[in-house]
Amino acid sequence: MFIIECPWCGKRDQSEFSTHGEAHIARPEDPSVLSDEQWGDVLFFRHNPKGQHYERWNHAHGCRRWFNVSRNTASSEIYASYKPGEARPGAGKS
Amino acid sequence: MKNKYSIFSLARNALSYHQRWQTAWRSPEPKKQYDVIIIGGGGHGLATAYYLAKECGITNVAILEKSWIGGGNTGRNTTIVRSNYLWDESAAIYDHAMDLWSDLSQELNYNVMFSPRGLLHLAHSVHDMQEISRRGHSNHLNGIDAEFLNPEQIKKMLPFIELDCRYPVMGGILQKRGGTARHDAVAWGYARAADALGVDIIQNCEVTGFNIRDGAVCGVQTSRGQISAKKVGVVTAGHCSVLAEMAGFRLPIESFPLQAMVSEPVKPIVDCVAMSNGVHAYISQSDKGELVIGASSDTYTSYTQTGGFDVIEETIGAIVELYPLFSRMKMMRQWGGIVDVTVDRSPILSKTPVDNLFFNCGWGTGGFKATPGSGHVFAHSIANGEMHPIAAPFSIDRFHTGGLIDEGAAAAVAH
Secondary structure (H helix, E strand, C coil): CCCCEEEEEEEEHHHEEEEEEEEECEEEEHHHHHHHHHHHHCCCCCCCCCCCCEEECCCCCCCCCEEEEEEEEECEEEEECCCCCCCCCCCCCC | CCCCCHHHCCCCCCEECCCHHHHHHEEEEEECCEEEECCCCCCCHHHHHHHHHHCCCCCCEEEECCCCCCCCCHCCEEEEEEECCCCCCHHHHHHHHHHHHHHHHHCCCCCCCEEEEEEEEEECCHHHHHHHHHCCCCCCCCCCCCEEEEEHHHHHHHHCCCCCCCCCCCEEEEEEECCEHHHHHHHHHHHHHHHHHHCCCCCCCCCCEEEECCCCCEEECCEEEEEEHHHHHHHHHHHHHHHHHHCCCCCCEEEEEEEEEEEEEECCCCCCCEEEHHHCEEEEEEECCCCEEEECCCCCCCCCCCCCHHHHHHHHHHHHHCCHHHHHHHHHEEEEEEEEEEEECCEEEEEEECCCEEEEEHHHHHCCCHHHHHHHHHHHHHCCCCCCCCCCHHCHHHHHHHCCCHHHHHCCCCC
């Protein structure tokens, strides 16, 4: 359990947020040309690092807006939170 | 040769004030080379090694465990055993485990305290009722016992349950062969029996990399040096993604914290396992008298073996709503484990892109119950180089072919 900084609302308790997995997954431009293997990768395969990770969060019980978080899955330390469309910050502390 | 545990050995050792019990397993130095290395000394890994030695004739086997055996999810689960899954593939593997559970204590000469005390799923909504109905009929087709209960029958089993509450009890499904087993004893029993057959159990030995030559694994790098092996089986639950990354591929798995807790010990009151999947409240009573309560998994990925208090609060809220009698129980301990969750909530038992490297993972929130069956079919798969028929549907290929075994959608929640 931790404190997350919503880019719009500021620091709030994690229980106000919902999480939706890995961030920065580019949707394929033309899914119809993908092989089964590539399509399976897009749908089901995610990075699951022990350490720094980029993920999508939604301020579900607040402004209900989406944003991205850079977090350490081994220590729960949050390095940065940033708005969608912004470039991902470097790994580790910014 | 191991001394056999029996009433006579107990009496004999009582006379010597229990000072002369034989060590249950050795702590050998790792050899340079093994036929098979199993990475991960949890229940599934220990069972795999045991059946390799017992049934497949492969005794030059090492189990590499980064800390102590049974210290991960094996010692952190809520000890529930059942096999009433929806899909044929799941029914096959979990019921295979159930068959092995029934005489496991005799098989291992170690009391795993398997207690088929009955496992009750409660339905709290129309959706729950439809889910248990579909699953129960599917169980019948697969030869798995499932009894539908009405609220009166449930009240008879659990006289202290509040049927008419925020989560009204509309019905239930009972698997009488389901129940609990002592999780630590399962690890220790398999460890002792595997050790007796010549398996080396090497604790405090962390794998840091794989040696791969011409697309085939030929050994591992560890915190205690290089060890070569003809075949390697990875059974590392929450850390399987980390191991897969070392071997150069990805798994369709994410790791989440899952929490459980036990209360102070009280006199016997809950004589079955009662599960409410829809509201994430799982309760049973250990033989020591503690109420064992399982929560839902946290929603974010983590390797910290701790979870959020909000998750505990939600679970306890549901427990107190359904069983007001327990509102003043004190919780003694609370802990988390890291569960390896696949998108279809079914495990992965599979060959991998690296030859002779096998993975057994993705058991998610419910792997304990499968321990004997998982180890049994995985051992045969490693020995033969081809997946055992029961394990074959759980190949990693299913995430590319679309042949998912979707227990997640079937149960609509963790299980």
